[in-house]
Amino acid sequence: MPTIEPKNLSAQLAYRGRGNPPSTHPSSAIANCFPGLETDFRNLWKRFLVGVEFHEALNTVVAVEAGSAAAQAGVTANHALTSVAGVNLLPFFPAGRVAWTLDWSNIVAPLQVRAGQTVACEFRIPGGAPAPLVVNLEIRRILTPDTVAIEPDAAEPGALTQSLCSPWQADYRECLCFYWAASRPDFVNVETADGVSRGHNWMTRNRTAATPKNYIEEGQPGLVTYEDLYRSWESMLRFVVGGNDAD
Amino acid sequence: MTPTDARIHLFRAGSFPHVLVVDGSRIYEIDQETYRRLEAGELGLETSSYVTDEAPRTMPVRSLSLAIAQKCNLGCTYCYAQEGAFGAEPKSMTREVALRAVDLLFSEADPKEKLTLAFLGGEPLTNRPLLREAAETAAAMAAAQGIRIAFSITTNGTLITPEDGEFFERYGFAVTVSLDGVGQAHDLLRPFKDGRGSYERILRNVEPLLRMQRRMQVSARVTVTPSNPALRHTLDELLARGFSSVGFTPMLASPTGLGQMGAAELAAMLQEMIACGLECERRILAGERYGFSNLVTALRELHKGTHRPYPCGAAGSYFGVSADGELASCHRFVNDGAGKMGDVIQGVDRQAQRTWLEDRHVHRQSPCNECWARYLCGGGCHHEVIHRGRPACDYIRGWLHYSLQAYARLLKLRPDYFAQSN
Numbered sequence: 001m002p003t004i005e006p007k008n009l010s011a012q013l014a015y016r017g018r019g020n021p022p023s024t025h026p027s028s029a030i031a032n033c034f035p036g037l038e039t040d041f042r043n044l045w046k047r048f049l050v051g052v053e054f055h056e057a058l059n060t061v062v063a064v065e066a067g068s069a070a071a072q073a074g075v076t077a078n079h080a081l082t083s084v085a086g087v088n089l090l091p092f093f094p095a096g097r098v099a100w101t102l103d104w105s106n107i108v109a110p111l112q113v114r115a116g117q118t119v120a121c122e123f124r125i126p127g128g129a130p131a132p133l134v135v136n137l138e139i140r141r142i143l144t145p146d147t148v149a150i151e152p153d154a155a156e157p158g159a160l161t162q163s164l165c166s167p168w169q170a171d172y173r174e175c176l177c178f179y180w181a182a183s184r185p186d187f188v189n190v191e192t193a194d195g196v197s198r199g200h201n202w203m204t205r206n207r208t209a210a211t212p213k214n215y216i217e218e219g220q221p222g223l224v225t226y227e228d229l230y231r232s233w234e235s236m237l238r239f240v241v242g243g244n245d246a247d
Numbered sequence: 248m249t250p251t252d253a254r255i256h257l258f259r260a261g262s263f264p265h266v267l268v269v270d271g272s273r274i275y276e277i278d279q280e281t282y283r284r285l286e287a288g289e290l291g292l293e294t295s296s297y298v299t300d301e302a303p304r305t306m307p308v309r310s311l312s313l314a315i316a317q318k319c320n321l322g323c324t325y326c327y328a329q330e331g332a333f334g335a336e337p338k339s340m341t342r343e344v345a346l347r348a349v350d351l352l353f354s355e356a357d358p359k360e361k362l363t364l365a366f367l368g369g370e371p372l373t374n375r376p377l378l379r380e381a382a383e384t385a386a387a388m389a390a391a392q393g394i395r396i397a398f399s400i401t402t403n404g405t406l407i408t409p410e411d412g413e414f415f416e417r418y419g420f421a422v423t424v425s426l427d428g429v430g431q432a433h434d435l436l437r438p439f440k441d442g443r444g445s446y447e448r449i450l451r452n453v454e455p456l457l458r459m460q461r462r463m464q465v466s467a468r469v470t471v472t473p474s475n476p477a478l479r480h481t482l483d484e485l486l487a488r489g490f491s492s493v494g495f496t497p498m499l500a501s502p503t504g505l506g507q508m509g510a511a512e513l514a515a516m517l518q519e520m521i522a523c524g525l526e527c528e529r530r531i532l533a534g535e536r537y538g539f540s541n542l543v544t545a546l547r548e549l550h551k552g553t554h555r556p557y558p559c560g561a562a563g564s565y566f567g568v569s570a571d572g573e574l575a576s577c578h579r580f581v582n583d584g585a586g587k588m589g590d591v592i593q594g595v596d597r598q599a600q601r602t603w604l605e606d607r608h609v610h611r612q613s614p615c616n617e618c619w620a621r622y623l624c625g626g627g628c629h630h631e632v633i634h635r636g637r638p639a640c641d642y643i644r645g646w647l648h649y650s651l652q653a654y655a656r657l658l659k660l661r662p663d664y665f666a667q668s669n
Contacts, residue, residue, distance in 0.1 A: 003278040007265070007658055010552020011273035014295070146666040 012148050039160045045108045047154055049121065050138040054081070056163055057104055059089055061123070073135035075123050082132060085111055085119035085139070115141035169229040173203075185240050189213065202240065209245075254292055256619040257285060258648055260655030267651060269619050271297040272554040274655070298556050298622055302604040305597055307355035309564035311348055312365035312578040313381065315340045316374040317570045321403050322440040325472060325498050325506035327630065330440070331369035333569075333582035334502075339374045344572040345381040347591040353388050354594070361395040367567075367578045372406040382418055401425065401468070403437065404449035412456040412463070419462035424453055426467045428475040429484045435474055436506065450488065457489035466492040466540060471516055472506035478519035479526065482539060492538030495520065497642065499628070500635035507635070513642040521649050528653050531664055545650035546657065548623070550665045556610060558625030562588055562603040566595065576603060579630040586629075620644050 006015040016025060042056040051068025052061055052075065059081040064071045082089050087107060111119075117139055122132035142154045150160075190199035191213065198213040203223040216222045228236045239246040256267040264282035266275050271294070277285070284290045316339045319331025331337065352362055364385050366378050382398055389396040399421040407424075415422050426449065427436040434444030456465050467490045469481055478495055485493045497508045497516055508516065523539050530537035557563060561577040568574060569581040572591040580586025588603070589596035609615045609626040615637075618624075624643050626632065657664055 002281045003276070004281065005276045006273065007276055007655065008272070008274040008550050008552045010271050010554070011268070011275055013552075014271055014273055 009148065040163045041160070042105060043159045043163060044142055044150065044155060045105060046159070048108050048111065048140055048142065049081075049084070050140050052081075052137065059104065070135060070137055074133055075135060078125060079123040079133065080126050081121060082124045083120070083122035085114060085121075087111075111139050112142055115139050169233060170226065173224070173226050173229055185243065187215065188240050189244050205236070207245070253617050253619050253621075254294065255285065256648075256651070257282060258651050258655075260652045260659070263655065263659070265651070265655050267619070268292075268294055269622060270294055270554065272549070272552040272622055274549065274552070274651070276655070297554055298610075300608070300610050302556075302601070302608045303563065304601060304604075306563045306600075306604075307357070308352060308566065308595060309360060310363035310365065310560060311352050311566055311568055312367045313340060313345060313348055313371075313568045314368055314570050314578065314581050315345065315366050315371045315378050315381070316369040317581070318373055319368060319370040319403065320373070320405060320439060321370070321437055321445060322442075323437045324503060325436070325470065325501035327500070327502065327579050328369060328581070329502050335582055337369075338570045340377060340568075340570040340572075342377055342380070344568070344570065344591060345377050346384060347572060348568045349381055349385045349388065351591050351594060352385065353392065353394070356392065356394050358392070358394050361397060362389070363397045363399065363565075365398070365578070366400040368401075370403050370406065371400055372402055372411065375406075375411070379414060382414075386418055397421065399423065403445070404453050405439075405445050407452040407456065409455040409459075412459050415456070416459055416461060416463045420464075422456065422460075422463055422465045423468050424449065424465065424490075425470065426481075426485065427470055427472070428477065428481050432475040432477065432481070436470070436472060454488075460489075460491060464491045466490055466494065466538070469493065469495045470498050470506075471495050471508065472498045473508060473512045474506070476512070476515060476519060478516070479522050482523050482526075486538055490538065492540040492543065494540035494544075495523075497639060499639055500631040508639070510638070510641070513639055517642050517645045517649075520646055524649055524653055528657060531657055532660055534661075541646075542650060542653060545647070546654050546665070549650060549654045550658075554622035555625055556608050556622065557604075558627055558629065561629055562586065562600055562607075576629060579628075583630075585633055614640075618644070620647050623647050 006012045014025075040056065046054050046056050048054070049070070051065045051070040053063040053065075054060060055062050061075060061077050061079045061081070063077055064075050089107065118136045119139060120134060121137045122134050124130075124132050140154055141151050143149065144151050185202050187197075187199050188202045189207075189209075190197050192198075199215065200207050200211065200213060201216045201223065204211065204216055205222055205224050205228070224236050254269050256269065258265050258267065259282075264277050264279055266277055266282070266285060267273070268275065281290070285292075314333075317328070317332050317335070318337030318339070319326075319328070322330050349364070352364060356362055362385075364382065366382075368374075371378055378400075385396055385398075388394075398415075398418050400415070401423045402425070404424040404426070414420075425437065426446075427433045430446050431444070433446040433449075437445055439445055453465065456463070467485045469475070469478070471478065475481070482493050482495075495516075497513060498506045499508060501507055520541065524542045527537045527539040527542045559565070559577070561580075565577060566574045566588055567576070567578040567581050567586075568591060573581075574588040574590055574595060575581045575583065576586030576588055586603075587596070588599050605611070607626070607629060609621045612626045612632075615621045615624075615626045618640070620640075620643060624647070627637050627639070627643070
């Protein structure tokens with residue numbers, strides 16, 4: 001097997017692992033929408049504190065390593081990190097957990113200058129006691145020093161691609177609002193009487209001919225969800241012929 | 248040297264085969280069979296393009312060098328400034344021009360980047376009060392605007408005082424002293440105008456600075472001519488005196504033709520440079536500091552993979568300012584129509600800059616566009632190329648070939664060295 005080992009930094013940046021397609025390179029990526037179509041860099045921050053695993057986009061703890069300093073202090077899944085290294089996270093998470101994805105990355109990434117150091121962290125259970133659980137935790141080093149390689153401990157194999165969007169399902173659902181191209185309808189089973197049109201939103205879940213013809217707006221219950229599409233798009237979506245559901 | 252096509256350059260470090268992929272200056276270690284097949288032309292090469300034909304259309308000013316005095320007390324035979332006055336009447340920059348230049352430098356300043364203000368000449372210390380005022384003004388503006396600024400001076404060292412040293416230390420100057428060898432070798436090339444030698448005086452003047460350098464860095468720059476070929480001796484002597492680094496540059500184009508290096512002298516110089524480099528490698532392996540700046544710089548740039556279609560920032564983000572306030576492509580083009588770039592009142596002549604950047608792009612230079620070293624060398628010093636051509640290509644390629652080998656060797660044996668240098 002031929003060996004081609006990148007040595008200097010520009011070669012490391014340009015390197016493409018054996019078997020990886022071109023799209024695994026940030027420079028050839030499309031990534032037009034979070035979490036991206038090729039890699040999801042948010043997964044790098046999931047383990048930024050040693051012993052704790054966070055949700056990729058939130059301050060929510062999803063797992064705590066047994067025997068770690070965090071576990072010994074009583075941190076559990078469902079705790080939310082509300083302060084780290086003197087940075088108060090509460091303003092970013094007014095409802096306890098909701099944040100814009102990039103805010104989370106932008107909060108966590110600058111802490112890398114203190115990688116290897118132990119810093120004070122505060123955890124709270126959203127809606128729970130106001131007094132935080134305070135514990136000193138080590139900031140994990142994300143990149144191997146002076147290289148562009150990800151530290152093996154920071155991300156397990158496959159971590160960078162595990163939370164990618166499923167492009168067509170996600171975009172298909174995202175573009176619900178009369179935006180999607182002509183290849184799909186939006187307003188179906190339409191009847192017009194007295195100058196008024198009545199029909200179904202094409203994403204109305206489990207509709208039949210008897211389902212009342214009220215157009216359900218995005219945000220209201222009763223529409224097909226992202227998860228419905230991921231799990232069983234083929235039974236959730238229906239053929240529409242001539243503007244009507246084809247049964 | 249291995250003949251190859253201009254997209255790659257093959258080299259060995261010890262017995263380990265390597266390839267430089269020219270575009271992007273990417274360095275790979277490869278196996279013997281891949282090396283053989285690349286050498287034999289059996290393998291195709293598909294590489295993404297980092298350097299395009301397109302020249303930057305405009306670039307903001309980041310660095311200026313002020314010819315704060317277009318006069319000099321030395322009479323060096325090879326000087327591009329023709330004994331300091333650039334072929335005209337000796338003169339000093341006025342206060343108005345210097346302060347206008349500082350304003351120009353700050354007019355496009357971006358807090359994310361670092362500005363550089365350099366003082367050259369002539370001998371800049373013949374206009375000491377203005378030098379200090381300009382530096383103090385720039386430092387105050389930088390502090391007020393939250394912008395980083397670096398200062399440098401290139402001096403012949405004959406007029407430096409301990410008070411100058413304190414000033415340079417306070418503002419963290421990079422002080423470059425021109426020294427062309429040890430004792431007589433230097434005196435022959437860099438005498439006072441009356442013919443007396445200058446070496447002893449310079450060393451006496453510089454000695455207090457060498458002792459006080461903390462923020463300030465005092466380095467020596469050696470112009471190599473056929474009469475001062477003993478580089479290793481010069482390097483060790485000057486480093487032992489306390490210079491933080493010593494660098495060598497061959498004299499390729501002098502206004503009189505005196506002191507220019509020919510092919511045979513450049514070949515001999517390459518051998519001397521490699522001897523210095525091998526000693527530098529030995530010292531790095533031993534964990535010692537050894538300020539052979541040519542190699543230290545080459546190692547740093549190769550590690551990053553620096554690739555650029557120009558040899559320097561001339562007329563890009565860097566300009567020289569003449570005593571009269573005219574902008575030039577760099578400090579060497581002062582009073583030289585070939586590098587006229589506007590003035591400190593009107594600012595950069597953007598059309599002239601654009602034409603320069605388009606014409607001087609290495610893809611437009613022949614035979615550079617067929618040379619594997621093009622993005623490391625950038626096509627050679629514009630001033631030398633325009634006035635003499637490219638007599639030193641073999642020397643440059645030879646030095647880069649050696650530097651690549653040294654890089655690959657040191658990366659194997661002392662990877663920590665590159666961690667420090669980042």
